[in-house]
Amino acid sequence: MAVERTLSIIKPDAVAKDVIGEIYSRFEKAGLKIVAARMAQLSREDAEGFYAVHKERPFFNDLVGFMISGPVMVQVLEGEDAIRKNREIMGATNPKEAAAGTLRHDYAESIDANAVHGSDAPETAKQEIEYFFKADDICSRS
């Protein structure tokens, strides 16, 4: 299985709950190494650009409003099968459907305030990493 990189965001709800450390611990225990990280207060423009793929969806405005409601923690995770593994650790989009032991089961309030984001495919991972980080800001650890 190839070593991959994926973009992860700890959303404003989970930052406000002070569970950054617990979420990082889940990543590390699963073999996902943090190779770049920064906290950011996204502007409306930043959030709209990041979620541009959802522009026509009915939840777009709420999603953008939520993502700018407080600081987020953005990180690049590196490891074998990192994209799929991170999605597995995150759990289903709707926390009511998320399996026990997943981040969204344990830390998310609702489908809007759902604690974490993770890239869903290699192409989106590449685009999303480039959205937040310059190549020089990422430290390879594999």
Ligand code: RTP
């Ligand atoms: P994410 O992109 O944040 O990792 O989440 P995801 O892949 O599991 O879900 P996606 O379909 O990409 O949707 C992005 C975010 O939009 C919000 N959402 N709300 N009210 C709704 O029906 C609805 N559907 C999606 C969620 O916060 C989701 O994480």
Ligand code: MG
């Ligand atoms: Mg998504």
